[in-house]
Amino acid sequence: MSVPRGDVFLAGVGGQGTLLASEVLCDALLLSGFDVKKSEVHGMAQRGGSVTTHLRFGPKVYSPLIEPGKADLLIAFEKMEALRFAHYLRPGGAMVVNAQEIFPPSVATGQERYPQDVAERLRAVTDRLHMVDALAAALSMREVRTVNIVLVGAASHFLPLPEAAYEEALKARLPEKFVAVNVQAFRAGRALLQPALLQ
Numbered sequence: 001m002s003v004p005r006g007d008v009f010l011a012g013v014g015g016q017g018t019l020l021a022s023e024v025l026c027d028a029l030l031l032s033g034f035d036v037k038k039s040e041v042h043g044m045a046q047r048g049g050s051v052t053t054h055l056r057f058g059p060k061v062y063s064p065l066i067e068p069g070k071a072d073l074l075i076a077f078e079k080m081e082a083l084r085f086a087h088y089l090r091p092g093g094a095m096v097v098n099a100q101e102i103f104p105p106s107v108a109t110g111q112e113r114y115p116q117d118v119a120e121r122l123r124a125v126t127d128r129l130h131m132v133d134a135l136a137a138a139l140s141m142r143e144v145r146t147v148n149i150v151l152v153g154a155a156s157h158f159l160p161l162p163e164a165a166y167e168e169a170l171k172a173r174l175p176e177k178f179v180a181v182n183v184q185a186f187r188a189g190r191a192l193l194q195p196a197l198l199q
Contacts, residue, residue: 004034005059005061006058006160007072009053009054010053010055010077011074011078011082012081013077014051016102016148018053018148020148020149022038025055025152025169026169027172028165028169034057037062037064039053039054039064040052052085054066072094074088077100077134077151078098078100079119082097082122083121086125089126095126096130096151096155096193097122098131098133098147099131100135101114132192133192146185149182150188150192152166153186153189154192167183170186
């Protein structure tokens with residue numbers, strides 16, 4: 001999607017760092033000279049509810065909101081959240097999804113079941129589906145809180161920005177003691193998707 005404008009929809013669960021990821025993306029785009037507009041919906045974020053961000057960039061952007069069926073890229077921090085908001089993706093759009101499953105309260109209490117066919121249903125939405133195990137990558141660095149930045153790294157393949165812009169954004173956004181591990185997480189995320197994109 002190396003074009004001078006784009007619409008990115010982020011979806012996650014409260015506590016996953018979805019909002020920090022969107023801030024890093026915003027900063028990286030601004031540092032690269034794009035106009036950026038962003039809108040967030042927190043929902044029941046403190047209780048594991050949905051958190052979404054609409055992020056639009058280009059030479060000039062007037063509205064932060066993405067209409068259903070218009071997003072070029074959907075970044076989902078959890079599989080069910082990807083399915084819940086898949087209708088925002090445009091035909092032929094790309095989807096980067098964390099393979100992690102976080103059970104909502106209705107599943108945890110046994111009222112409902114977590115669907116077993118999420119990946120298949122997502123593939124029916126787009127053939128540009130990329131599932132990544134961001135949690136495993138974060139755990140390999142012994143820093144579970146970097147799952148969000150691993151995903152940003154994976155998704156960066158679909159945005160027209162140099163790697164340096166993301167690293168500058170991380171330095172600007174994070175306390176110094178957390179920068180190195182998050183830069184490592186970003187690079188790990190890029191590496192997760194590299195083989196799939198080269199096929």
